[in-house]
Amino acid sequence: MTRLSAVFALLLVLSGLSLVSSQYRARQLFIDLDRARIAARKLDVEWRTLQLDQTNYSKHSLIESAAEHDLRMLRPSQRRIQYLNLPDHPDGSKTSTLPSGSVAAGSAP
Numbered sequence: 001m002t003r004l005s006a007v008f009a010l011l012l013v014l015s016g017l018s019l020v021s022s023q024y025r026a027r028q029l030f031i032d033l034d035r036a037r038i039a040a041r042k043l044d045v046e047w048r049t050l051q052l053d054q055t056n057y058s059k060h061s062l063i064e065s066a067a068e069h070d071l072r073m074l075r076p077s078q079r080r081i082q083y084l085n086l087p088d089h090p091d092g093s094k095t096s097t098l099p100s101g102s103v104a105a106g107s108a109p
Contacts, residue, residue, distance in 0.1 A: 056062065067073040
């Protein structure tokens with residue numbers, strides 16, 4: 001009977017240690033999960049900020065302002081602009097090359 005009691009006592013101690021170990025592991029996993037959620041929230045905020053920045057930087061007025069002020073580009077006058085009418089291909093699509101002797105829009109004649 002003493003041997004059986006000792007075996008049960010040993011099993012009880014091992015069971016208690018196993019319980020403590022599993023609770024500790026569960027807490028560690030919960031902390032890791034919470035950290036991952038915080039990181040995901042930060043990445044989501046950063047993603048939204050980047051999308052907003054992309055939207056702002058792609059606005060026509062910002063691009064035009066940068067071209068005028070930073071690059072010192074000017075819009076050509078109306079008499080310097082040439083419009084080209086490209087002939088149709090037999091299959092109905094427009095040509096992508098300029099006809100011989102044509103000048104691209106905005107270039108000097």
